[in-house]
Amino acid sequence: MSVVIGSVPYLNEKPLTRWFTHTEEGRASGIEVVYAVPSQLAVMLKSGEIAAALVSSFEYFRTPGYGILPGVSISSQDEILAVRAFSRLPWKLTTSVALDTSSLTSVALLKILLAEQHHIYPSYLHHAPDLPAMLEVADAALLIGDKGMLANNEGLFTLDLGEAWRKLTGLPFVFAIWLGDPDRVTPDLIRALKTAKAWGLTQLDLIAEEQAEVLNCPKSLCLRYLTEIMDYDLGEDHLAALEEFGLRARRVGLLDQAPAPLHVLSSRR
Numbered sequence: 001m002s003v004v005i006g007s008v009p010y011l012n013e014k015p016l017t018r019w020f021t022h023t024e025e026g027r028a029s030g031i032e033v034v035y036a037v038p039s040q041l042a043v044m045l046k047s048g049e050i051a052a053a054l055v056s057s058f059e060y061f062r063t064p065g066y067g068i069l070p071g072v073s074i075s076s077q078d079e080i081l082a083v084r085a086f087s088r089l090p091w092k093l094t095t096s097v098a099l100d101t102s103s104l105t106s107v108a109l110l111k112i113l114l115a116e117q118h119h120i121y122p123s124y125l126h127h128a129p130d131l132p133a134m135l136e137v138a139d140a141a142l143l144i145g146d147k148g149m150l151a152n153n154e155g156l157f158t159l160d161l162g163e164a165w166r167k168l169t170g171l172p173f174v175f176a177i178w179l180g181d182p183d184r185v186t187p188d189l190i191r192a193l194k195t196a197k198a199w200g201l202t203q204l205d206l207i208a209e210e211q212a213e214v215l216n217c218p219k220s221l222c223l224r225y226l227t228e229i230m231d232y233d234l235g236e237d238h239l240a241a242l243e244e245f246g247l248r249a250r251r252v253g254l255l256d257q258a259p260a261p262l263h264v265l266s267s268r269r
């Protein structure tokens with residue numbers, strides 16, 4: 001029987017799941033990947049429709065009981081390029097922000113950054129990711145994924161959330177991790193995801209070429225994003241960053257309880 005897992009429909013995840021469709025071993029793994037925006041993946045994971053998902057890291061703190069699959073993430077060491085907030089006004093004068101309905105993590109991260117770095121508490125509303133439409137109903141807008149990377153920010157004050165987090169904390173930022181019900185995540189699945197990542201990282205040039213065509217953007221931009229911006233690891237500093245994210249989310253009132261300790265699953269069960 002095949003295992004169904006979910007991932008995001010963005011350029012950044014391509015190196016992590018391409019193995020399942022583009023290699024014989026991957027196709028024979030019995031693992032099928034379905035795609036949905038992060039907020040939708042969180043719903044699918046919670047309902048049990050999928051066994052694991054490469055989903056917003058914030059979901060780990062929001063919904064108790066998940067395990068973190070080791071070794072893989074979507075992170076940045078500094079600038080993230082795709083997760084950006086755009087304001088028509090200087091940040092200190094910004095009073096309303098439209099948030100991309102696809103996102104959970106970056107929504108929380110932006111609220112932390114505006115409170116703790118810019119000391120502003122604007123009103124927030126949720127909106128489909130469409131920059132001009134968002135800026136018609138709010139002073140500022142948050143976008144993630146390919147739309148965030150490709151948005152035209154001419155004349156707008158732009159905040160790169162990865163860069164801002166690095167400035168605030170000195171840490172990398174973990175946007176997405178593989179989460180799953182510990183009872184349904186098998187060592188085989190963990191191993192397959194690590195294999196997929198290792199293989200995917202050998203395909204970056206090809207992925208950049210293909211996706212530049214799909215996204216109608218320069219290949220050099222896709223390649224820079226995949227090779228210089230994206231950090232796919234989940235090491236000690238990433239886990240420390242996740243803990244810090246949970247603590248700050250709690251501090252600014254985004255969590256009802258203290259963040260759960262990180263439960264990283266082992267591939268050796």
Ligand SMILES: C=C(O[C@@H]1C=C(C(=O)O)C=C[C@H]1O)C(=O)O
Pocket residue numbers: 008010012038039054055056057074080082083102103104105106107144145146148175176
């Ligand atoms: C860096 C990114 O990470 C994403 C951001 C997420 C979020 O904000 O909830 C979730 C998954 C990742 O795809 C991005 O897609 O731009």
